[in-house]
Structures are given as C-alpha cells and as structure tokens.
Amino acid sequence: MPQQHDGTEARRAKVEALRAEERQRSARRRNVAVSVSAIGVFAVVAAVWLAMASLGSDSGAAGAAQVVREDSHRLGTAADGKVTLVEFLDFECEACRAYFPTVEQLRKDYAGRVTFVARYFPIGGHFNAERAARAVEAAAKQGKFDAMYRRMYETQSQWGEKQVPADAFFRKMAEGLGLDLAAWDKAYEDPATLARVRKDAADGEALGVQGTPTFFLNGERIEPRTPDEFKAALDAALAE
Amino acid sequence: MRPSPSNPAPFPRLLPWLLLIGGGIGLVAAFVLAVEKIALLTDPAYVPSCSINPVLSCGSIMSTPQAELFGFPNPLLGIACFAVVTTVGAVLLAGAELPRRFWLGLQAGVTGGVLFVHWLIFQSLYVIGALCPYCMVVWAVTVPLFWYVTLRNFAAGRLAAYHGVPVTVWFLTLIAMIGVRFWSFWSTLLPVTF
Numbered sequence: 001m002p003q004q005h006d007g008t009e010a011r012r013a014k015v016e017a018l019r020a021e022e023r024q025r026s027a028r029r030r031n032v033a034v035s036v037s038a039i040g041v042f043a044v045v046a047a048v049w050l051a052m053a054s055l056g057s058d059s060g061a062a063g064a065a066q067v068v069r070e071d072s073h074r075l076g077t078a079a080d081g082k083v084t085l086v087e088f089l090d091f092e093c094e095a096c097r098a099y100f101p102t103v104e105q106l107r108k109d110y111a112g113r114v115t116f117v118a119r120y121f122p123i124g125g126h127f128n129a130e131r132a133a134r135a136v137e138a139a140a141k142q143g144k145f146d147a148m149y150r151r152m153y154e155t156q157s158q159w160g161e162k163q164v165p166a167d168a169f170f171r172k173m174a175e176g177l178g179l180d181l182a183a184w185d186k187a188y189e190d191p192a193t194l195a196r197v198r199k200d201a202a203d204g205e206a207l208g209v210q211g212t213p214t215f216f217l218n219g220e221r222i223e224p225r226t227p228d229e230f231k232a233a234l235d236a237a238l239a240e
Numbered sequence: 241m242r243p244s245p246s247n248p249a250p251f252p253r254l255l256p257w258l259l260l261i262g263g264g265i266g267l268v269a270a271f272v273l274a275v276e277k278i279a280l281l282t283d284p285a286y287v288p289s290c291s292i293n294p295v296l297s298c299g300s301i302m303s304t305p306q307a308e309l310f311g312f313p314n315p316l317l318g319i320a321c322f323a324v325v326t327t328v329g330a331v332l333l334a335g336a337e338l339p340r341r342f343w344l345g346l347q348a349g350v351t352g353g354v355l356f357v358h359w360l361i362f363q364s365l366y367v368i369g370a371l372c373p374y375c376m377v378v379w380a381v382t383v384p385l386f387w388y389v390t391l392r393n394f395a396a397g398r399l400a401a402y403h404g405v406p407v408t409v410w411f412l413t414l415i416a417m418i419g420v421r422f423w424s425f426w427s428t429l430l431p432v433t434f
C-alpha cells in the first residue's frame with residue numbers, strides 16, 4: 001500500500017515537472033515572439049519612413065527649389081539686378097577655398113553690376129562644415145556675414161580637415177570680429193540657425209548640386225575653370 | 241518578489257553567462273578605449289582606429305570634457321567595473337550561491353552604470369554630435385546587464401515573462417534616435433539621395 005502511494009506521488013511530481021517545463025517553454029516562445037514582432041514593426045515603420053522621404057524629395061525637386069531666395073545672403077547687389085551669380089559653398093572645402101580669391105576679385109571688378117549670392121552647402125564628409133556654416137549664419141544675425149565668410153576661408157587651414165569640433169575656434173573668430181558673443185553663442189546653438197543652413201543645402205540638393213563649389217549664373221549652372229573663363233561668363237551675361 | 245528557496249531567482253542559466261560574456265565584451269571595449277586614449281595623449285595627431293567618418297568618430301569624443309567626467313578618462317571606470325561583472329559571472333557559473341546583500345551591491349553597480357551610460361548617450365548624440373563605436377559597445381552591454389540583474393533581484397512575474405521585450409524596444413529606440421539624429425549624414429551614404 002505505501003509503495004503504491006509513493007508511486008502515485010512520483011507520477012504526480014513528474015507530471016507537475018513536465019507541466020512546469022511546458023509552461024516555461026511556452027513563456028519563452030511568447031517572449032521571443034513579442035520581441036521579434038517589435039523588431040518587425042520597427043522595420044516596417046522605418047521602411048515606410050524611408051520610402052516617404054525619398055518620394056518627398058522627388059516631388060519637391062522641380063517645383064520648390066530656388067537658386068536664390070529672399071533670405072539668401074548677398075555679398076554684393078547689382079543696381080539693375082540683371083545678373084546674379086550664386087555659389088553653393090562649403091567653408092571646409094578646399095576647392096571652395098581655392099575659388100575664394102577669384103570670387104573676391106570678381107566682387108571688386110563687377111561691384112554694382114553683378115549680384116553675388118553665397119549659399120550654404122556643407123558636405124556631410126566634412127566634420128566642421130556645418131558648424132562653420134552655423135558660425136557664419138550666427139554672425140550674419142549681427143550683420144557680419146561678409147566678414148565671417150572671409151575669415152572662414154582665410155583660416156581654413158587652421159581648422160579644416162579635423163575630426164574634432166571647432167566650436168571654440170569659431171567662437172574666437174566671432175570674438176575677433178567684435179561680435180556680441182552672448183548673442184552669437186545663442187544663435188550658434190539655435191536650432192533655427194541649423195535649419196537655415198539646411199534649407200540652403202536642401203535647395204542645392206534639389207537643384208542637383210553634388211559638390212562644392214557649384215555656381216549658378218542667372219539660374220544656369222556654370223563650371224568656370226579659370227578666372228578668365230569666369231569673367232567671360234559674367235561679361236556674356238552682362239552683354240545679353 | 242524576493243527570490244527564496246521555494247521560489248528560485250529567475251534566469252538561473254541566462255544571468256551567469258550574460259554577466260560573464262557581457263562583462264567580458266564591456267571589458268575589452270573599455271580596455272581598447274583606454275589604450276586609444278593613451279595613444280592620443282602621447283601623439284595628439286594620432287587618429288584612433290574607430291575614427292571612421294565624421295559621425296563615427298572616437299577621436300572627437302575622446303577629447304571632450306564629457307570623456308573625463310570624474311577628472312580621469314571614463315574607460316578606466318569601465319575596466320574596473322566590467323572586470324568585476326565578469327568575475328561575478330564566473331563565480332556564479334562555478335556554482336556559488338551569493339547572499340542577497342551581494343546582489344544588492346551588484347544592483348547598485350549596474351544602476352550607476354546604466355545611469356552613466358544614458359548620460360553619455362545623450363551627450364554623444366545631442367551635445368557632441370558624434371558616435372564612438374567602442375562606447376556604443378559599452379552602451380549595448382550595460383543595458384542588458386542592468387535589466388537582467390534588476391529582474392533577478394526584484395522581478396514581478398509578468399515583466400520577467402516578457403523580459404526580452406523591453407531590451408528589444410530599448411535597442412530599437414536607440415537605433416531610431418541615432419538614425420534620426422544623424423540622418424543628414426547617413427543619407428549621404430545611401431546610393432539614392434533623399
């Protein structure tokens with residue numbers, strides 16, 4: 001009799017153990033299933049978002065993009081507003097730095113006859129390019145776009161091509177120009193400043209700008225290789 | 241619910257291995273970071289092995305004040321703490337039964353770690369604006385370590401049953417934050433322009 005009782009007990013314990021194991025297994029399955037579902041939902045949302053982003057830029061490309069906007073920075077304005085030269089530039093780009101003296105010379109030579117517009121186009125691969133654009137935009141808020149723009153190129157060899165933030169360097173630069181530093185700091189960190197820079201770049205992207213500098217003369221893209229070619233293009237536009 | 245003999249602690253098999261392997265991975269990452277920091281100190285022009293592009297860039301992160309929150313390089317903390325975590329994993333695998341007060345000590349450690357890591361994530365993403373791959377390895381191991389130690393010590397049934405879900409959601413959230421924060425950069429790496 002006691003033996004039989006023990007047998008029942010053992011059987012019951014075994015069944016109990018099997019059940020517990022089964023419960024554990026199904027709990028594990030549920031845990032994995034819910035986790036994997038979360039990953040699945042995430043993947044779907046990300047895919048939809050990517051698709052919408054790509055559609056958005058395709059449709060916006062033709063209509064919305066403009067070579068010059070009301071708020072674009074003008075380095076010089078033509079009295080008659082007939083000829084406009086727009087440069088999409090990146091302060092950390094060496095080619096832009098190489099074109100800088102030419103553009104400065106053209107600004108002198110064609111002052112009052114050609115409108116010179118500078119638009120931000122910081123390249124993703126340049127670590128401090130967007131920061132530099134923000135620094136210039138922050139200076140522009142105090143009416144010092146031109147001065148900061150020139151200082152950026154003049155000092156490019158000191159801050160460019162580095163993988164560390166050049167915030168302190170740019171701040172010194174702003175200080176050197178006698179800017180109101182508190183206001184400059186605020187503008188430099190202001191998301192609106194970054195948005196302003198990105199808006200320029202978005203226009204550039206929509207216009208097919210891929211590298212810097214990219215020049216548009218009266219809305220047409222030009223690729224002058226020498227200062228003389230540049231002058232010839234401007235002269236031709238003025239003569240039209 | 242406190243673990244007791246009649247009610248064994250959750251994850252008796254998972255947790256020791258997690259501590260051993262997670263701690264080991266964290267230890268290696270912290271060690272590499274410390275070595276890179278020393279290389280950077282001896283040669284300021286040194287470019288760390290993990291400075292790959294403007295976003296994935298240890299160099300720019302390692303030279304920030306945030307990288308030395310307590311006045312010395314953060315990886316030194318990592319080396320010390322992850323070594324302890326690894327050891328605890330090994331001790332558990334050897335069959336040791338640790339008293340609750342020991343577990344609470346470990347809990348204090350992983351809680352400090354997870355808070356620190358989230359502060360670093362915030363700084364990295366929104367203040368410094370760059371990512372450091374080895375640091376991200378540390379983020380990725382610290383959160384599961386914290387989560388499973390916490391579940392072991394304080395787990396309520398339902399949460400423990402779906403233990404993988406919060407960790408998964410945490411990882412997905414972080415991936416989304418990184419994706420969105422550096423979108424302008426990632427988009428330049430894609431073949432199609434957005």
